[in-house]
Amino acid sequence: MKLLIICSTLDLKYRLGCTPSWWQLFKAFHESGHDVITVPFLGDPVESLWWRTYPNPCALESKAYNSVLACGKMLGISMLSGRTKRDAKKQSIPTQHIQKKWSSAIRKILAKEENIGAVLFISVPIPYISGIAEKVRTEFQIPVLFFEGDMPIALPQYVESSGYKFSYYTDADLSEFDAFFTNSKGVIPELAELGARNIHPLYYAVDPQLFQYVGVEKEIDISFFGYGTGFRETWIKTMITGASRKMTDARFVVGGRDMGRDLGRAEFAGDLSYSAFRDFCCRSRICLNITRASHASVSASSSARPFELAAFGACIVSNPCEGLGEWFETGKEIIVVKDQDDAIKWYTDLLQSEDLRLKIGDAARKRVLKDHTWDLRTDQMVSIIRRLAV
Numbered sequence: 001m002k003l004l005i006i007c008s009t010l011d012l013k014y015r016l017g018c019t020p021s022w023w024q025l026f027k028a029f030h031e032s033g034h035d036v037i038t039v040p041f042l043g044d045p046v047e048s049l050w051w052r053t054y055p056n057p058c059a060l061e062s063k064a065y066n067s068v069l070a071c072g073k074m075l076g077i078s079m080l081s082g083r084t085k086r087d088a089k090k091q092s093i094p095t096q097h098i099q100k101k102w103s104s105a106i107r108k109i110l111a112k113e114e115n116i117g118a119v120l121f122i123s124v125p126i127p128y129i130s131g132i133a134e135k136v137r138t139e140f141q142i143p144v145l146f147f148e149g150d151m152p153i154a155l156p157q158y159v160e161s162s163g164y165k166f167s168y169y170t171d172a173d174l175s176e177f178d179a180f181f182t183n184s185k186g187v188i189p190e191l192a193e194l195g196a197r198n199i200h201p202l203y204y205a206v207d208p209q210l211f212q213y214v215g216v217e218k219e220i221d222i223s224f225f226g227y228g229t230g231f232r233e234t235w236i237k238t239m240i241t242g243a244s245r246k247m248t249d250a251r252f253v254v255g256g257r258d259m260g261r262d263l264g265r266a267e268f269a270g271d272l273s274y275s276a277f278r279d280f281c282c283r284s285r286i287c288l289n290i291t292r293a294s295h296a297s298v299s300a301s302s303s304a305r306p307f308e309l310a311a312f313g314a315c316i317v318s319n320p321c322e323g324l325g326e327w328f329e330t331g332k333e334i335i336v337v338k339d340q341d342d343a344i345k346w347y348t349d350l351l352q353s354e355d356l357r358l359k360i361g362d363a364a365r366k367r368v369l370k371d372h373t374w375d376l377r378t379d380q381m382v383s384i385i386r387r388l389a390v
Helices: 019-031 059-076 085-092 092-112 133-138 154-161 188-193 233-246 274-282 304-311 339-352 354-371 374-389
Strands: 002-007 035-044 116-122 144-148 180-181 199-201 219-228 252-257 266-268 284-289 316-318
Touching: 002 019, 019 035, 019 374, 035 059, 035 092, 092 116, 092 133, 092 154, 116 133, 116 374, 133 144, 144 374, 180 188, 180 274, 180 374, 188 199, 219 233, 219 274, 219 339, 233 252, 233 266, 233 316, 233 339, 252 274, 274 284, 284 304, 284 339, 304 316, 304 354, 316 339, 339 354
Parallel strands: 002 035, 002 116, 116 144, 144 180, 180 199, 219 252, 219 284, 252 266, 284 316
Antiparallel strands: none
């Protein structure tokens, strides 16, 4: 099958958390025998061994707007667009301009390429592509699908305090898409209220060839890597700040960006490249999964991190997350703690028993290989696309 995919970005330099997952998804499509054509919504196209690209028709606009939004965020200025109907009217001219250019570009690609089986949008701001799905369906008789990888935090009730640069879903009408994939099972009722139909949970996963243990010395006792403290404050305080102050013999290390809060005795390693992230995890005896409250409180809202850590064979300790048992068996494949004392007890027991850590890490990796690879996720997507195309 030939797929045309318009995704948030292909360029890793923008540091959008989902981008490595999209690379793995497209690689899985390619390795399953599908022809992948991609166009980035932000930035320029990036060539690879696994997909072909077309230029971003709004490359200049997207880069300029992203720079303005990034500056606004640095200055603490809220620049969310589309929060109200009044705001939407203010944005109507640039929105229509972008819609027109994207509509023309997509239809030209479909006219040039032969036998494209479906168009898939991934984590693209919906106001800027409104109406395109209907035109594609009418002119080319192929299904148009959408995959949102950042639910529930992309929803309007979370977006302003989430650190998002603008709102994706305010006043959105999702009924124009033939199917809607979401990383969160718990938001399906809300998506239905926004008009989405044929909704399917599609959880994060890993490419086990890219995420596997490397034999480096374990010099870190307890580590955490993440972007920002938003919606994580309580559990960072519980699992890192307080615990590190009490466990004076343990080495805690935190990596990432925007972690500007009290981390107790934990060392701050700063941001890491995607390649360095693997060594950081493999050098750690215990890897923490601290899921944002927005994800943790909405049932089965997946993020990439627990799957990545499990694929490394890491011994994972996590804060409580609704629906975590959908992916891992707690107590066997992942440890869940209920408070600071519980965290300290588990850290102590695990640091004293290499055998226990290895047993938990090995069980987690086996579970990933069995149930959580991008090959399996692409099979799920292709099955749904084929049913729509009949």
